[in-house]
Amino acid sequence: MEASHSLIETEAWRQLDTVCDPEIDTVTIIDLGMVDKVLVSDNKVSVDLLPTFLGCPALGIIKENVIKAIKLIDEVKEVEVNYIKNPPWTSDRITSKGREGLKVYGIAPPPLKLENDGTWKVECPYCGSPYHSVENIFGPSACRSILYCKNCKNPYEAMKPISTMN
Numbered sequence: 001m002e003a004s005h006s007l008i009e010t011e012a013w014r015q016l017d018t019v020c021d022p023e024i025d026t027v028t029i030i031d032l033g034m035v036d037k038v039l040v041s042d043n044k045v046s047v048d049l050l051p052t053f054l055g056c057p058a059l060g061i062i063k064e065n066v067i068k069a070i071k072l073i074d075e076v077k078e079v080e081v082n083y084i085k086n087p088p089w090t091s092d093r094i095t096s097k098g099r100e101g102l103k104v105y106g107i108a109p110p111p112l113k114l115e116n117d118g119t120w121k122v123e124c125p126y127c128g129s130p131y132h133s134v135e136n137i138f139g140p141s142a143c144r145s146i147l148y149c150k151n152c153k154n155p156y157e158a159m160k161p162i163s164t165m166n
């Protein structure tokens, strides 16, 4: 008997949650909010992914890993992965599990909101302290910067918040 589409779809989402960011192996592409759609038709699965600020090589690796993961499902004969730009990826798509995963890796997750004075407050992923060495942390082109925590003295990386609202 053929498995129903919805079963394949459920299994596909489960497989996608095993595909990690090639660089940050504590977060999956679902944690990062990169998966927009999974479509099943006959024995073919199409996955729409939203590219993050990650570099192009990482996107190629993720695509290959998604194809490999979905092909583990017996009923699936064909896998198609598309990177789409609409809706645009924003950093608030990162799930709370994803934010925890980034911290485990030593990366401060992107701030969820602007402070009243228009700045971003970044908290140390190790101790939660907002005090760090650099004041103007994100230059115009940088999406990640290295900060030093003034409290626990650890260096850490911070991710720039990306939003469609400004």
Ligand SMILES: [Zn+2]
Pocket: 124, 125, 126, 127, 128, 129, 149, 150, 151, 152, 153, 154
């Ligand atoms: Zn700290």
